[in-house]
Amino acid sequence: MASNVRKIAANGLPTLIGSLPAADHQQALDWILEATPDIPLWPQLPALPQEKMLNQFIEGLPGIIEGKERTYFDIHTDSFNEEQLAFYEDYLRVTEHPETLLDSRFKTSPKRAAGLYLLAKQAGNTPARLTAVKGQVTGPFTMLTGIADIDHKLGYYDPTFRDIIVKGIAVKAAWQVAYLKQVFDVPIFLFIDEPALAGLGSSSFISISRENISQDLAVVTNAIQGNGGLAGVHVCANTDWTILLNSDIDIISFDAYSFFDKFITCKSLIHAFLERGSFIAWGIIPTGEPEHIEKETAESLIQRWEKQADLLSGGKWDTGSLLEQTIITPSCGTGSLSPVLARKVLKLTKEVSAELRKKYLK
Numbered sequence: 001m002a003s004n005v006r007k008i009a010a011n012g013l014p015t016l017i018g019s020l021p022a023a024d025h026q027q028a029l030d031w032i033l034e035a036t037p038d039i040p041l042w043p044q045l046p047a048l049p050q051e052k053m054l055n056q057f058i059e060g061l062p063g064i065i066e067g068k069e070r071t072y073f074d075i076h077t078d079s080f081n082e083e084q085l086a087f088y089e090d091y092l093r094v095t096e097h098p099e100t101l102l103d104s105r106f107k108t109s110p111k112r113a114a115g116l117y118l119l120a121k122q123a124g125n126t127p128a129r130l131t132a133v134k135g136q137v138t139g140p141f142t143m144l145t146g147i148a149d150i151d152h153k154l155g156y157y158d159p160t161f162r163d164i165i166v167k168g169i170a171v172k173a174a175w176q177v178a179y180l181k182q183v184f185d186v187p188i189f190l191f192i193d194e195p196a197l198a199g200l201g202s203s204s205f206i207s208i209s210r211e212n213i214s215q216d217l218a219v220v221t222n223a224i225q226g227n228g229g230l231a232g233v234h235v236c237a238n239t240d241w242t243i244l245l246n247s248d249i250d251i252i253s254f255d256a257y258s259f260f261d262k263f264i265t266c267k268s269l270i271h272a273f274l275e276r277g278s279f280i281a282w283g284i285i286p287t288g289e290p291e292h293i294e295k296e297t298a299e300s301l302i303q304r305w306e307k308q309a310d311l312l313s314g315g316k317w318d319t320g321s322l323l324e325q326t327i328i329t330p331s332c333g334t335g336s337l338s339p340v341l342a343r344k345v346l347k348l349t350k351e352v353s354a355e356l357r358k359k360y361l362k
Helices: 025-035 080-096 098-103 114-121 140-146 159-181 195-199 210-226 241-245 256-275 290-295 298-312 319-324 339-360
Strands: 064-066 071-073 133-138 188-193 230-235 251-254 279-285 326-330
Touching: 025 114, 025 339, 080 098, 080 159, 098 159, 114 159, 133 159, 140 159, 140 195, 140 210, 159 188, 159 210, 188 210, 188 251, 195 230, 210 230, 210 241, 230 279, 241 251, 241 256, 251 256, 251 326, 256 279, 256 298, 279 298, 279 339, 290 339, 298 319, 298 339, 319 326, 319 339, 326 339
Parallel strands: 133 188, 188 230, 230 251, 251 279, 279 326
Antiparallel strands: 064 071
């Protein structure tokens, strides 16, 4: 069942996915607070090497080597056994004594996530109508299929490394919830970014089971919820949606602009997911193709959302009730876009949310 800490209504409010092409973190945060003041998030700038998806959350995890050409893992170094032992000692310490979490090895430093610390520093400048705050962490499946050893064997297939990553990501996610909770007196959304889940069913991942993916996801989800956060999963393409819809996560974030036709095939499961109080982060604002961003308007995207909502409607779920459990988002992050296109995505996200709320919520 979904987290019991949720005591808010999504009500079609807007938020973002994370990455931005801003010149610096302050500019990015200014954009965020202007476009999504109700549910702001901390900005990621993937143009910075330390903020790339596979680098931002690896601090304190043994076996990972950041080289000039690539980041890889090696569990056969002379120091690995000692580093592994220290890691598990620290893991047991924070799980048995959660009060030690904030100052543990599992924190994400300002060097890796300057936007997180900037958001916390400027907490007093956030709007009075703040509903929630969003954070994000790279998911274990994406990390384990993105980092390979020196011979290009994926980390997912090494049980020693896989256990380190799953436990490490889980506690890093818990740390982030705890860090944000000490600053903001609102619910914390923590999205697990899992773009690699789009590869399920391909020849690359043919031997990976749904059960193992579900188990790893549950470890991270439980860590987030156990620390009072709401766990979301973001996938920016198609995937096996049954894994997420049958999980205990609180929010599914998906690319509704390009993949709604795949998502809707699970209509009965989506209704059951909503029935237990979970949310959909409806990625109706395109980010994938510049021509799509350029041609769309708030009006065209509202019409697109209404058509999708009509297809998803049924039973107790009409357009209004669907919007109550919807968060309006871009389909993915905007870090790879030009600043001009990114600003349009943010503007459309704000406008689509505002118009839908005005039209359907009393």
